[in-house]
Amino acid sequence: MDRTPAPAVHPLRIANFRAYWLSRFSGTIAISAQAIIIGWQVYGIARDTMDIRQAAFMLGLIGLVQFVPLFLLTPVVGLVADSVDRRWIVRGTTSLLVANAAVLGILTWAGLLTLPFLFLAAVLVGVARAFAGPAYSALAPNLVPKESLPTAIAISSIAWQTGTIAGPSVGGLLFAIHPDVAYAAICAMLSVALGLMFLIGPVPQPPAQKDRRPLQRILDGFSYVRRNRLVLAAITLDLFAVLLAGATALLPIYARDILHVGASGLGFLAAGMGIGAATTAIFFSFRPMTSNVGVKMLVSVVVFGVAILTFGLSTSFWVSLVALIVAGGADMVSVYVRTSLIQLHTPDAMRGRVSAVSQLTISASNELGEAESGLMASLLGPVGAVVVGGVGAIAITLVWAYLFPELKRARTFDPPVMPEHEPLHGVAKP
Structure with a gap:
């Protein structure tokens, strides 16, 4: 009798996915x-x-006000993603984002936009992302059969990371055409995202752990990350590297006052990281990474730091653009590895909570990184802030390679096979 397993169905052939x-x-x-x-x-x-x-400091505050609600809500949103229909979480938060973007667009069109309105909008975005992130991440594995899960996770990661890095380029270019065009397009894209979520049929929800109190279940997510050193290393490496070397928040300063290329130049600079990320994502869609994943993640973060350092020192628009393209490609490699390791090493019953912890570190590296960039730019100037960040990312990678040898030893994404009698950390015995 032939026991050869059937080939995995590609996730994109499944309507829900x-x-x-x-x-x-x-x-x-x-x-x-x-x-x-x-x-x-x-x-x-x-x-x-x-x-x-002073204006750079205000830029940093925008990142901070997005991070604070996410930081405060992280213990709750992971539990919600493991307890409530994940589709409805995403539908609700996307509706909030549509309304928020529409109000900003109307205020921009009417010439009534002020800093307080912009900061309030940033807070609402932070709240929506706090709930949507874990729900989105934990939903993907529920939509495909088990044998298709690795591919689904990789493709889901590509969608998120490519969108994250390519989005600023889209926004910059549309805003250069006209602010009204930009906000109209954003509302349209969010409306499409909302409509597509309503096309997803019922999906399995992990059973609630009735023998675990809500507070204990929340702590289980943090405990699991702390005990799994490979997951901990992958999460924290990306956290500190991007926290130090994130230059996206300072692009308006470079476009206006250093490279002198204006709003249209800002669009192209923001497109740089998107081009690098998209190219790398397309490569992985045809040639998924299968070997030496940990070492490749370490190398990619060093390349990211060098590229950011180059961007910080450059006074040439084209050199700066190429440096950002390289940085985007390297960042995509890092996120691809990190996300795959986290999802494949985490049981479904805990994916919401572990994804919430991961999202907290991602937001810390992005939004809190923007605050750090703004603060450093106000103290050292924008060039000094970017240069120090690039050097810091390289240094932190070398330290992590020493502190977490598990990263260097990670050959594939497959988790180790555990004895049947040994429970996963943080998951109650059945």
Whole structure:
């Protein structure tokens, strides 16, 4: 009797997953596009009455006000994603984002936009992302059969990361055409994302752990990450590297006051990381990474740091653009490895909570990184802030390679086979 397992169905051939992937891709591009526009508008309004360093500090505050609600809500949102229908979580948060973008667009069109409105909009985006992130991440494995899960996770990661990095380029280019066009497009993309989520039929929800109190279940997610050193290493490496070397928040400063290329130049600079990320994502869609995944992640973070350092020192638009393309490609490699390791090493009953912990570190590296960049730019100037960040990313990678040898030893994404009698950390015995 032939016991050869049937070949795995490609996730994009499954209607539910196809709707999910397109929804996540469209929504992520819209959110990231709006982020760069909000940053440009904050910097533009601030520069009317402030010098460069003071306006840079205001840019940093935008990142901070998005991070604070996510930080405060992280213990709750993971539990919600493991307890409530994940589709409805995403539908509700996407509806909030549509309304938020529409109000910003109307205020921009009417010439009534002010810094307080922009900061309030940033807070609402932070709240929506806090709930949507874990729900989106934990939903993907529920839409495909087990044998298709690795591919589904990789493709889901590609949708999110490509959207995150390509979004600013879309926002910058659309805003250069006209602010009204930009906000109309963002509302349209978010509406498409919302509509696609309603096309996803019922999906299995992990059974609630009735023998575990809500507070204990929340702590289980943090405990699991702490005990799994490979997951911990992957999460924290990306956290500190991007926290130090994130330069996206300072692109409006470079476009306006260093490279002198204006709003249209900002669009091309923001497109740089998107081009690098998209190219790398397409490569992985045809040639998935299968060997030495940990070492490749370490190398990619070093390359990311070198590229950011080059961007910081450059006074040439074209050199700066190439450096950002390289940085985007390297960042895509890192996120591809990190996300695959986290999802494949985490049981479904805990994916919401572990994804919430991962999202917290991602937001810390992105939004809190924007605050750090703004603060450093106000103290050292924008060039000094970017250079110090690039050097810091390289240094932290070398330290992590020493502190977490598990990364260097990670050959594939497959988790180790555990004895049947040994329970997974943080998951109650049946």
